[in-house]
Amino acid sequence: MIKINMFSRADSVKGQGVGSAYLELIKLLRTRAQDKLDVSINHLRRADISHYHTVNFPYYLSTFLPFLGKKIGYVHFIPETLEGSLKIPQPFRAIFYHYLISFYKRMDHLVVVNPTFIPKLTAYGIKPENVTYIPNFVSRQEFYEVPTEEKKVLRQKYDYDSRFTVLGVGQIQERKGVFDFIELAKRLPNVQFIWAGGFSFGRMTDGYTELKKIVDNPPANLRFPGIVDRDRLVDYYNLSDVFLLPSYNELFPMSILESFSTGTPVMVRDLDLYPAIIEGKYIGAKDVNEMERQLRELEQSPEQLTHLQTVAREAAAYYSEERLVTIWEEFYQKQANEDK
Incomplete structure (x- = not known):
């Protein structure tokens, strides 16, 4: 069984898509892949993989701990997508953007939810072979059509x-x-x-x-x-x-x-x-x-x-749960095997 540490504060702010995507993934893995994946949340334990969903500074510091295994970063935004979202005055905006890319570069591998962002990350100096596209999904039990x-x-x-x-x-x-x-x-x-x-x-x-x-x-x-x-x-x-x-x-x-x-x-x-x-x-x-x-x-x-x-x-x-759980299982298995 693959041990995975999830690091996230995505659900600390209501009404944002990052939190929704994170919660959907956790629910999917814990209900449909519990026999293959041992998932913990915000625990500094020895693991095969540590998957970072948000870029909080304590998480950045944790990337220097060798026992956390392979570091996977989830790219929910890049500097371009933050424009028009938050008012961050200079020079703090430039500092945060630099930090964001630095965080991504601390990762062994990145996951993007849209393939068009792979060349954008490449332009920041991240190797495209270290980026994988896996789309978002939603639960059909939570979002369903009514008569x-x-x-x-x-x-x-x-x-x-x-x-x-x-x-x-x-x-x-x-x-x-x-x-x-x-x-x-x-x-x-x-x-x-x-x-x-x-x-x-x-x-x-x-x-x-x-x-x-x-x-x-x-x-x-x-x-x-x-x-x-x-x-x-x-x-x-x-x-x-x-x-x-x-x-x-x-x-x-x-x-x-x-x-x-x-x-x-x-x-x-x-x-x-x-x-x-x-x-x-x-x-x-x-x-x-x-x-x-x-x-x-x-x-x-x-x-x-x-x-x-x-x-x-x-x-x-x-974009169903049935299809995406298989994609995530195979991704984690590949990353864990490569690390070994």
Whole structure:
């Protein structure tokens, strides 16, 4: 049996995708691979592999301990993806970015959730052969599709009416494209908009002051329910007609996989990373004008919505727990064998 130390503080801040991805992996390994993998969390014990999910400084110091085994780093973000997320003044921003890459270079091997980030890491001086792509996934037990009649019940439960409904999920920050989401609500007053998420990092959030004013006094057709617990977030996907993620920068958003798992059609801002991971499973839009046009068309096209629901279910099957547990088992086995 392979001994694995997991090091993470990803679940210490609510409402962020890093925490969701970490919790999904821990649950998967402990329920489906417990006969092959001995997983501990935040314990300094002798192990075959130590897997770092966050870049806390005490974890950096622990990388100098030889008994922790092979060091695996999970790349949930790089300097480029932090732009527009947090307000970090200079020179602290440059120092943190340098530290982040230094942390990754302390690892024996890295895991990325999107293959397009391998060349970006290579540009920072990390050898591509030391990087493996393993996608995110979500639990079908937590994120599932409900029958059409139940969707109506959910709208009544959360006090939403029968209008065409667009859902956004994630931290309220400039990088997520929340300003465009707000603009769409203003342009489409007959459409119902919901953004499930909050200011996970408070005033450090980029665009906090301006966004907070709108969140406190939004357009009549836009609601901000705040950070929604995962056991209720599934309801929001199911009561919506379309999931829209207008982010300017991402790696592999958990919210897209959650949407797929509930059979909810997906629209995203056109980014280079999406064709590599979900090509043909979404509608892309280059800017707010195109998002507006696409939403107007979808509202009038039940056939297109049905097609997008079908491809969402296909994507959910591809990024399933059954497939990913095998990939992780084989990855850990290979890393442990190479170290020996």
